[in-house]
Amino acid sequence: MTKAVYIHIPFCKKICSYCDFCKMYYHQEYVSNYLKALETEIDKRYQGEIVDTIYIGGGTPSVLSVLQLRELFRIIKKIKKSKNIEFSFEINFDSIDEEKLVLLKENGVNRLSFGLETLSPKGQRLLNRVNKKERIKKIISKAKELGFNNINIDLIYAFPGETKEDLKKDLDFIISLDIEHISTYSLIIEEHTILYIDGVENISEDLDAEMYEYIYNRLAKEGYIHYEISNFAKNGKESRHNLCYWNNEHYYGFGLSSASYIDNTRMLNTRSINKYLKGDYLVEKEELTKEEIKEYELILGLRKKTGISKEYFIKKYGSIKELLENGFLKEDSNRIFIPENKMYLSNEIIVKILKEDV
Amino acid sequence: MKKIRNFCIIAHIDHGKSTLADCILEETGALSKREMKNQILDDMDIERERGITIKLNAVTLNYKYNDQDYILNLIDTPGHVDFSYEVSRSLAACEGAVLVVDAAQGVEAQTLANLYLALDNGLDIIPVINKIDLPNADVEKVTKELENIGFKKEEIILTSAKKHTGIKELLEAIILRVKEPNTDISKPLQALIFDSVFDPYKGVITSVRIKNGILKVHDQIYMMNSKASYEVLDITVNTPKEEKRAELLAGEVGYVYASIKSIEDVSVGDTITLLNNKAPEPLAGYKEMKPMVYSGIYPTISSKFEDLREALGKLKLNDAALRYEPETSKALGFGFRCGFLGLLHMEIVIERIEREFGIDLIATSPSVNYEIELTSKKTMMIDSPYKMPDKSKIAKIKEPYVKCSVYTPSEYIGPIMELCQEKRGIFKNMDYLDEKRVCIVYEMPMAEILYDFFDRLKSYTKGYASFDYELIGNQESNLVKLDILLNGEVVDALSTIVHKDFAYNRGRSIVEKLRTIIPRQLFEVPIQASIGSKVIARENIKALRKNVLAKCYGGDITRKKKLLEKQKAGKKKMKQIGSIEVPSDTFIKILSTED
Structure with a gap:
């Protein structure tokens, strides 16, 4: 049963130097054509399930004009929502105002995810994202005033030139906003990004790891639960939509470049806007075997604080025992998980398990 | 009745032997130009890629000269120093040899080595100066060099394989100067x-x-x-x-x-x-070469041991110089101790097994064959550091020495002598071949040649020097076994035998190299070099701090899994030694001087 929907809005006013998501410059005409195509895709593929979560991401969904947003919500009305739906919307501080916030509220959005990334001036220059503290405060308090009580802020750290002092300032500020959810990402320099092309290099592995430790220790003190490698939430405010990915549950992905997982089949939409507008959506389709499903369960499950179920995996992989002995995994009565201080090694740990080739 | 000429082509590496062979094929009409693949005789992938001939190959050509039909059997030979054994095999099947010398480079180390082998076999030699089309060709100088080693000027044939000149003259010389095989058709086979x-x-x-x-x-x-x-x-x-x-x-x-x-x-x-008409006696074979270099060869995946045995058996079929016997290493499991003629031979065997049989291999540091005199007066030979008896039982260790001849332009004499000196070489002789080129002769331990001698010789002389060596016997040396410890455990496959005076430096350099080669692990790994129980060098590989996919959302999931699959494939190429994952080329890498 598919109970989650992701909708991709690939438009942006500015291109961030680290971004490797599918995006393009905002253009009036393209947007209206895109929304038409999106509607067609949903009409064709959506099977009428009642869904628990909707996530509108990008790109920058908030760059859409009020009119375009209205059009988007008209389309989304076609999707049946459960009573306690989590309905998230990604926002950039430079493309949001009170009018749009009101519109989101009226259309049932109940979770806002803001890209803040960093306030350090050199970081903002490097990432090509400029946000002013005052404006951020104003918008967050306006959102709260309108009744939004599930707000996330994204933070990027470990960018070249960043010091621990810079990170501490960013965290201080985000904590002062008193929001429910924080996602933190150490900067990945992906191929096909401006940073990669400019030959920017990562900071040292050691400093990066120290920053991560600082983050989770600090956020724990502030009452945030470290429920996934990169995600922190106040109790009960974990992102249900993202948990659906990590629990290896099914979801629809609509829009350019979005991924779906339906009927044990992983599918990927095209990244070509021209193909997409013509209705030529799919580029990849892979039906998973039972083994692969279990592998995904392991890979994704071990990202979470709660880990994976014990009975199935412990029998299957002998290496788990050794990792438990050495403290790279821990267990309680029915789960196995990576302890917080080893989460930064999760790939290494997962690969050790997968290497067994069962 | 057709007349037969059996001949081979011998030369220093890169002097154009294979292209000349191609020209002969073309001239005799064996292949049309269109059919010519470059260097048709080198039919192994590795041969064509490396531009050297490893395995011999025989081709039968029909040729008419002065209305007489001839069968010319061309037997190809390798040019590299490691393969003189193969050369001697080819020579045993021939009556004549074409000695090819590059018009720009002149007589080199293996020109002479191969020439002497051919003379030993009683072959008729036809000297050829090839590549006369090159802008820097110096036919006059090379002619003098050939005269110096005993040829007459009028014997020398000038060719350009590239421009196809001199090939007719060469075929004529083969017919007129190479003797007919001395055979008897009526005798038993x-x-x-x-x-x-x-x-x-x-x-x-x-x-x-x-x-x-x-x-x-x-x-x-x-x-x-x-x-x-x-x-x-x-x-x-x-x-x-x-x-x-x-x-x-x-x-x-x-x-x-x-x-x-x-x-x-x-x-x-x-x-x-x-079977039913046996000859009274076998033919005299030819000088069998003894391996000079030994190394442990192990499959990266232990279950491939039997496949490796089969692969070695098949390779040995046409590589009689290859020796192998099973051995066990605590670190690497089951494998084979293999004997090779030299480092290139070793490299090529490893590459052929990996490529032709699809088995990933680990090779341990090459070793020579040491002669150990025990306090009990017994002697034993060891071809591997593992087999070294306890220090207290050893009276003397002798190691093989070689006479090593380096041919070089005279401006590099200084650095070459310094290198040889550093390699425990004993200066023997220096000969001027002409005003600009010399032959420097040193005696030095064979083991020193195995450790970065080629690389350094090449870099010191910008590749202009050539080099050949022959075994001259064993001499006593002050040698010790140098052990390497990972995480406190001796890794037998990394042990080496070194001269005592070099042990500290060698230990230091191996330990430093290992620190850069071995990736960070889940825990800190100390690396130590020791002689007996005395630690002489130490480095630490710090524990891994980060290997994580920070963001992992919807669309990313398949891609992230692929990334993990890639990491998994990478790990599978690693060898697990105790709890440490070591890249399989570690053992070879610690020998190279490059950083």
């Missing part, structure tokens, strides 16, 4: 096996040179050394297209297929005769 290969469809194929008698299809043959007998199923010659023959006559060269099941039955150098 004697055929020398000078090569063999394993073909997955046909089984063992042997290359033979018929000395006396006739070999026919369906003959019952008998191998005089291995005492095995088989029926001949097929006879072919390589023209270089495969051509079937009903028989091979005395003097001819060809390929024999029989239903040979056991590869051990065929050994290169053996003589084939007929």
Whole structure:
């Protein structure tokens, strides 16, 4: 049963130097054509399930004009929502105002995810994202005033030139906003990004790891639960939509470049806007075997604080025992998980398990 | 009646031997220009990629000269120092040799080494100066060099394989100057096996040179050394297209297929005769070469051990110089101690096993064969540091020494002497070949040549020096066993035997290199070098701090899994030593001087 929907809005006013998501410059005409195509895709593929979560991401969904947003919500009305739906919307501080916030509220959005990334001036220059503290405060308090009580802020750290002092300032500020959810990402320099092309290099592995430790220790003190490698939430405010990915549950992905997982089949939409507008959506389709499903369960499950179920995996992989002995995994009565201080090694740990080739 | 000439081409590496062979094929009409693949005789991938000939290959050419039909059998030979054994095999099947010298580079180390081998075999030699089309060709100078080593000016033939000049003259010289094979068709069959290969469809194929008698299809043959007998199923010659023959006559060269099941039955150098009409005695084989370099070869995946045994068996078919016997390493599991003629031979065998048999390998540091005199007055030979007895039981250690000749432009004399001195070399002689080129002779421990000598010689002389060596016997040295410890455990596969005066530096450099080669692990790993119980160098590999996919959302999931799959594949290429994952090329890398 598919109970989650992701909708991709690939438009942006500015291109961030680290971004490797599918995006393009905002253009009036393209947007209206895109929304038409999106509607067609949903009409064709959506099977009428009642869904628990909707996530509108990008790109920058908030760059859409009020009119375009209205059009988007008209389309989304076609999707049946459960009573306690989590309905998230990604926002950039430079493309949001009170009018749009009101519109989101009226259309049932109940979770806002803001890209803040960093306030350090050199970081903002490097990432090509400029946000002013005052404006951020104003918008967050306006959102709260309108009744939004599930707000996330994204933070990027470990960018070249960043010091621990810079990170501490960013965290201080985000904590002062008193929001429910924080996602933190150490900067990945992906191929096909401006940073990669400019030959920017990562900071040292050691400093990066120290920053991560600082983050989770600090956020724990502030009452945030470290429920996934990169995600922190106040109790009960974990992102249900993202948990659906990590629990290896099914979801629809609509829009350019979005991924779906339906009927044990992983599918990927095209990244070509021209193909997409013509209705030529799919580029990849892979039906998973039972083994692969279990592998995904392991890979994704071990990202979470709660880990994976014990009975199935412990029998299957002998290496788990050794990792438990050495403290790279821990267990309680029915789960196995990576302890917080080893989460930064999760790939290494997962690969050790997968290497067994069962 | 066709007349036969059997000849080979010998040369220093890169002097244009294979392209000259191609020209001969073209000239005799064996192949049209359109059919010519570059360097047709080098049919192994590795040969063509590296531009060197490893395995010999025989081709039968028809040629008319002065209205007389000739069969010219061209037997290709490798040019590298490691393969002088192969050269001697080819020579045993020939009566003549074309000695090729590059018009720009002149006489080099292996020019002489190969020439002496050919003279030892009583061959007629035709000196050729090749590549005369090169802008920096100096025919006059090279002619003088050839005169210095005993040729007459009028004997020398000038060729350019590239411009196809001088090839007719060369063929004429082969016909007029190479003697006819001294054979007798009426005597009982004697055929020398000078090569063999394993073909997955046909089984063992042997290359033979018929000395006396006739070999026919369906003959019952008998191998005089291995005492095995088989029926001949097929006879072919390589023209270089495969051509079937009903028989091979005395003097001819060809390929024999029989239903040979056991590869051990065929050994290169053996003589084939007929089961029901045996020759009274086998042909004199040729000087068998002893391995000079030993290394442990292990499959990266332990379960491939049997596959490796089979691969070595098949390779040995046409590489009689290869030796192997099973050995066990605590660190690496089951493998084989292999003996090679030299480092290049070792590299090529490893590459062939990996490429042709698809087995990933780990090779341990090459070692020479040490002679150990025990306090009990007994002597033993050890070809591996693992086998070194306890220090208290050793009275003396002797190691093989080589006479090493370096041919070089005179401006590099200084750095070469410094290098040889540093390698414990003892200066013996220096000869000026002409005003600008010298031959420097040193005696030095063979082991020192194994450790970065080639690389440094090449870099000190910008590649201009050439080099050859021959074994001169064992000499006593002050040697110790240097152990390497990972995480407190001796890794037997990393142990080496070194001169005591070098032990500290060598230990330091191995430990430093290991620190850069071995990736960070889940825990800190100390690396130590020790002699006995004394630690002489130490480094730490810090524990890994980060290997994580920070963001992992919807669309990313498949891609992230692929990334993990890639990491998994990478890990599988690593060898697990205790709890440490070590890249499989670690053992070879610690030998290289590059950082």
